[in-house]
Amino acid sequence: MRVLLVEDEEKIANAVKRGLELKGYAVDTVADSDTGLSYAVDPDYDIIILDRMLPGSKDGLDIARQARAEGQKAPILILTARGSVEDKVEGLNAGVDDYLVKPFSFSELVARMQALLRRPPVPTSSVLSYADLTLDPAKYEVTRGGKPIKLSNKEFALLEYFIRHSEQILTKDMIINHVWNEDAIVMPNTVEVYIGYLRSKIDRIFPDQPPLINTIRGFGYKLSR
Numbered sequence: 001m002r003v004l005l006v007e008d009e010e011k012i013a014n015a016v017k018r019g020l021e022l023k024g025y026a027v028d029t030v031a032d033s034d035t036g037l038s039y040a041v042d043p044d045y046d047i048i049i050l051d052r053m054l055p056g057s058k059d060g061l062d063i064a065r066q067a068r069a070e071g072q073k074a075p076i077l078i079l080t081a082r083g084s085v086e087d088k089v090e091g092l093n094a095g096v097d098d099y100l101v102k103p104f105s106f107s108e109l110v111a112r113m114q115a116l117l118r119r120p121p122v123p124t125s126s127v128l129s130y131a132d133l134t135l136d137p138a139k140y141e142v143t144r145g146g147k148p149i150k151l152s153n154k155e156f157a158l159l160e161y162f163i164r165h166s167e168q169i170l171t172k173d174m175i176i177n178h179v180w181n182e183d184a185i186v187m188p189n190t191v192e193v194y195i196g197y198l199r200s201k202i203d204r205i206f207p208d209q210p211p212l213i214n215t216i217r218g219f220g221y222k223l224s225r
Contacts, residue, residue: 001046001117001157002178003027006036006063007079008054012102016049019106021181023140024153024160028182033058040067044177045074047113052080052091061094068095075116079104114138128163131212131225133202135163142202145209149201154179158194159202162213162223171220195221 003020007013008031017027028045030036033056040048040063048067050060058066064076075097080087088099097119098112114137128135132145140156142149151159157179162170172191179194180186195213203211214222 001025004039004045004048005029007051024157026181032056037063041070048074048076050078052078064094064096130163130166155198166223169216169219169222
């Protein structure tokens with residue numbers, strides 16, 4: 001899952017980025033509102049985290065309003081030191097999905113992100129599934145036919161992206177944009193390598209079951225039966 005974090009406090013931004021990357025998220029960080037807005041309108045982000053008070057010509061709510069006006073559908077979570085009811089109402093009216101007041105715990109931030117990412121069109125159950133494959137984003141557990149499968153963080157993020165976009169053709173560029181950080185140097189053959197890792201764990205060890213990760217030659221990959 002790809003995350004945009006717009007936060008000018010370097011210590012907070014670095015801590016959140018490191019923590020989310022350890023959990024398998026790809027995180028892009030921006031420190032000012034004007035650059036933040038240029039990133040926030042990108043439809044490739046799965047969730048956006050905005051500080052309320054930012055250097056630049058706008059604040060976090062301005063970014064949220066304009067991003068929504070330009071068609072951004074990703075959940076938006078605001079970080080702020082201002083936690084009054086009036087502030088929260090103003091945020092909700094600006095198109096924000098949730099509010100987290102500073103100081104906050106990292107575990108609560110992750111829990112709120114996961115709650116936002118479970119909203120429709122994702123089913124209300126926290127567990128994602130396709131065929132006999134299941135993935136629990138909260139517990140970081142994967143099974144096929146009830147058999148546990150151990151994945152690395154990057155493999156987990158890749159499989160989650162496939163399940164959330166099952167029956168859709170995903171190009172290598174789409175996969176890179178959602179699974180890796182913007183500043184990561186990722187070659188197309190890197191995607192092939194990780195697809196190979198994933199296939200070895202969810203397809204090849206189940207020879208009696210149809211393969212789920214399929215190559216669509218000339219286009220990309222698709223999770224399908």
